[in-house]
Amino acid sequence: MLGTDEFIPLARAQVAAQGLPGLPIVTVPHPIGGIPAGAAAAKAGPIVESVLRALTSDPAAAVHAASAAAGDVEAPDDLDHFQAWLMERGWGDGLPAIPPTRERVAAMLAGARRRPHEVAALLVPRLGRATVEAIAANAVMAGALPEHLPVVLAAVEAVADPSFNLQAVQTTTHPCSPLCIVNGPIAGRLGMNAAGNVFGQGTRANAAIGRALRLTLQNVGGARPGKEDRATHGQPGKYAYCIAENEGASPWEPLSVERGFTEGDSTVTVCGSEGPHNINDHGSTTPEGIVTTVAGTAAITGSNNIYLGGEPLIVLGPEHAATAASSGWSKEDFKRAVWDRARVPLARLAPENIERFATIYPEGFRDRPPETPAPIARDWRDVMVIVAGGAGKHSVFIPTFGSTRSVTRRIAD
Amino acid sequence: MRIVDPMGSSAVSAKSLAARPRSLEGVTIALLDNSKPNAGVLLERVGALLAARSGARAVRAWGKPGASTGAAPAVIEEIAAVARVALTASAD
Known part of the structure; x- marks a missing residue:
């Protein structure tokens, strides 16, 4: 595979997700696009020897990390140390997170009638198994409440639908992030904001559900900022991007009804959105x-x-x-x-x-x-x-x- | 304290890579353009230089429907049937 030096983490993640971590990657200096074709072609000469070698030597046998079931991890007891530790492992988003202890995850799981080890979705680029338990752990970290979990689970399942093109949304240079739009009675029950400052701060359900989805995509899906997530700028919605439709103030049918659901149904719609x-x-x-x-x-x-x-x-x-x-x-x-x-x-x-x-x-x-x-x-x-x-x-x-x-x-x- | 691993496990299964030829003499080289701007330019230039240097028989190029979508399975099968080695690209 040929790639540019800036995109090496994504290229490595890509071959690893194919089960081929030993596939040779040869790099040229970034970029290839947005430069004259002659300048792109000129990057070929210096790498030909490396490409030839890669194509004619048997690659080293790759060492595969065992795909063991996820276990528990020992983390610092001190909450301040925990925050630093979480960031060092690449599991945080920069804001403080709640430690997903067994007790807290068990309490979160009580919010959904789903078996903990049921796989809700496989999330790319890592091809991570988004079990109900792994999603619940990220929901705990995000500060979500147990009653938020069903929304997070539905959103995770939605982004994994092939038509959403999660691989691209997770890894593109474009500043998209899944926007969650919640419809139906659950929005009111959870106290979601559909009205003033709807995209802004100030409502726990909006913030925590959006953040839980983001942390799940980063940790289970393996789209780490600056690594597999290649966003040139990103956008603030990559912390949390979740609203409810203001159905009571709309002269028209809600989005969920347009999509074939009834007004009594609660739904979440995900869009690969800019800010x-x-x-x-x-x-x-x-x-x-x-x-x-x-x-x-x-x-x-x-x-x-x-x-x-x-x-x-x-x-x-x-x-x-x-x-x-x-x-x-x-x-x-x-x-x-x-x-x-x-x-x-x-x-x-x-x-x-x-x-x-x-x-x-x-x-x-x-x-x-x-x-x-x-x-x-x-x-x-x-x-x-x-x-x-x-x-x-x-x-x-x-x-x-x-x-x-x-x-x-x-x-x- | 003990916490639940927020990464969960991965469903990736290990595959083995094909054995490589000792040289590219008489071999068909496949190029799979990832359809990013200039990717085809770079791949074709690398292909041409490789062919000139190694005595490869032919260089043939294939494409993908879009930069953010994978190659069609039929394209992958055709490349596997026709070519001994393949080069593709990632990135902008």
């Missing part, structure tokens, strides 16, 4: 006005959704949602209108970028005149719309990684 970007509109009093502002914010040149497709998300504040529905518009009407208006003329894109997009999505970008408008999603149905937030004339736009589909799972509560 939220604000949409300020204090002036509009008509649906068309809201659409104009939302579409103008969503039509951006640097979004993955422009060329990879996927499902960009619009989170309407309740006041914008009321205005958007004021002429009897359905959620479908609103999605269609935004999709129709949110276009990026090709003239706004860099020529080299158009060339690249054309190889990835020829139907949208090959041999097109500069005035051709590129939509923000392949189809209007791919534009996701929910209602969340409190009083005020704001909404948010959340692009995604693109090559990922949102997944909704029922929460066993």
